[in-house]
Amino acid sequence: MNPYNIEIESIIRSERQSISLAVTDEALLVVRAPFHVSENYIQDVIRKKSGWIRKKVEEMKNRKPFPVKKFIQGEAFLYLGRSYPLLFGDKMGIDVQITDNLVVCCGKSPVRDVLIHWYRERAMEKISERCEYYSCITGLNPLSVKISNASKRWGSCSSRGSINFTWRLVMAPLDVIDYVVVHELTHLKELNHSKQFWNRVRSIMPDYRIRQKWLRDNGRSLVV
Numbered sequence: 001m002n003p004y005n006i007e008i009e010s011i012i013r014s015e016r017q018s019i020s021l022a023v024t025d026e027a028l029l030v031v032r033a034p035f036h037v038s039e040n041y042i043q044d045v046i047r048k049k050s051g052w053i054r055k056k057v058e059e060m061k062n063r064k065p066f067p068v069k070k071f072i073q074g075e076a077f078l079y080l081g082r083s084y085p086l087l088f089g090d091k092m093g094i095d096v097q098i099t100d101n102l103v104v105c106c107g108k109s110p111v112r113d114v115l116i117h118w119y120r121e122r123a124m125e126k127i128s129e130r131c132e133y134y135s136c137i138t139g140l141n142p143l144s145v146k147i148s149n150a151s152k153r154w155g156s157c158s159s160r161g162s163i164n165f166t167w168r169l170v171m172a173p174l175d176v177i178d179y180v181v182v183h184e185l186t187h188l189k190e191l192n193h194s195k196q197f198w199n200r201v202r203s204i205m206p207d208y209r210i211r212q213k214w215l216r217d218n219g220r221s222l223v224v
Contacts, residue, residue, distance in 0.1 A: 006046060006053050013037075015159060016192040019045050023056035024152065025220055066220055071111040077102050078222065079122070081173030086111075115224055116167070123147045123170035130174075130181045131163070138204060140185040154180045154215065157187035171222040172215065179211035 009028035013035050019042065020032040033042055046053065069075065076083045079098060087101035095105040096118040106114040124147050135141050143161035150156070150166040157163050163184045169177055182205050190197035201208050 006050060006057070008046075011042065014191075018192055018194055020193055021045070021049055021053065023053065023060055025060060027057045027060035029053055029057075063220075066223065069112070069224060071115075077115070077224070078171035079119075080126070080170065081176070112224060119170055119224065120147055120167040123165065123167040126170055126174075127165050127177065127181065130178055131185065134178070134181055134185055134204070138182075138185060140188045142185065142188060154219070155184040157184045157191070159191060161188055163187075168222045168224075172218075176211050176214050179205060179208055179215070182208070 007028055009024060009026070009030050011031045011033060013033055016032060016034050018034070019037065022030045022032075024030055029046070031042060031046070069077075071086065073086055073088055075086045077086055078084075079102065084098065084100075084102035087103045089095070089097070089103045089105040091105040092107070093105065094107050094109055094114055095103075096114060097103045102115075104111060104114060127147070128145050131142065131145050142157075142163040144163070146162065146164045147167050148156075148164045150164070151168075153166065154169050155163065155165045165180065165184070169180055172180075182201055186197060186200045186204070190200060205211070
């Protein structure tokens with residue numbers, strides 16, 4: 001707890017050029033800061049932004065929680081922004097197919113494990129495809145594209161040029177996936193969230209704010 005009664009989950013230092021403040025789904029503050037910035041300077045930024053931070057914390061605390069998945073027949077699961085009712089198939093072995101339903105044949109394996117494996121494979125296919133598409137448009141080529149199990153970040157870009165995306169992203173609409181792809185590709189040129197970074201994003205995707213807002217408002221629903 002800092003002197004302004006705002007609970008900080010973590011302070012993440014990197015080679016970025018500016019300080020970023022974000023409030024997590026758990027209503028905790030995450031600070032991202034350059035290596036050279038002092039603790040006192042960070043506390044001063046928090047003090048100046050304390051009104052905004054408290055407002056975001058209250059929003060997070062007052063949001064209604066999404067129901068926990070029960071993995072029962074008819075339960076809705078998202079894929080590329082569309083909702084599919086879960087249907088259990090009787091085929092031997094392990095398989096997942098998309099029709100008007102999300103048909104799962106899981107044998108003795110837990111349904112959740114089978115679905116996550118399927119989502120990871122679809123994420124690798126679809127997100128790699130979108131990265132290739134936007135790489136051709138922008139000339140920004142990542143060293144590698146990987147799918148992670150991250151629960152708090154949609155994507156990340158390393159200083160070496162490798163990009164990671166959480167498999168959960170494949171549940172979002174394609175235009176939202178494209179926004180995250182463009183966001184991370186832009187980090188290949190700008191390893192921060194400076195004005196120049198957002199100008200680059202806007203030049204590629206003029207309506208990025210609409211897609212960004214969808215993810216901010218609906219991201220908690222992208223769970224299994």
